[in-house]
Amino acid sequence: MMKTPQPTDIKLHQKSRLLEVSFTTGETFKLPCEYLRVYSQSAEVTGHTPDQAVLQVGKQAVNIVDITPVGNYAVKLHFDDGHDTGLYTWERLYDLGQHQTEYWQDYLKQLKAAGHSHPDMPRPNLTDLI
Template structure:
């Protein structure tokens, strides 16, 4: 299992940069990390109980707390800090970022919600 060798928070751009011992580096937006939190608030207590996270475009990370040698806790400025991000989870989010992000945007669209990226895609399709 890959392990992070460096974790850098870029608060201005709202991105978390994670370098793994595999030589791979991922930049994950705070919004992406917030909507894919492993907390019960987001995932529910079982399949089908997930809560779609809305309006998290401007969320930022205030602090990062290490949890043993296997995870970090991210403290978001909207008060959310209950999800743990294991090394395995962070690596999975990095490797599958595009797929997961597209899934999130599709869910927003299906449920009739807006998002700046959805609005941009819609305007590209009409031109």
């Protein structure tokens, strides 16, 4: 069994709304606050079963206002929209970093399927509409 990489540094960049996490593997991930917020492991977001998951909408401007260490295995992120119930274990942060592109594309697909738009979604080409 592979040991979970441990963070060597966690920096919050509030102006750019990014959490920069460096790991013992030498990898560094810049995780947008919105991405971390919509992929929170809290029951409020994931539900208690997969069919109870709640799609998070309108979180583009969310920011992290505080980070609280939880033992030697996680941090609690305090978001400016009041959300602070999700724990981000080292394993979870590493997973979110490694799979950021695919998870983000999946989130955008879920938004689109639910009838929501997002600035990261491709805009239709006007010539395609004529």
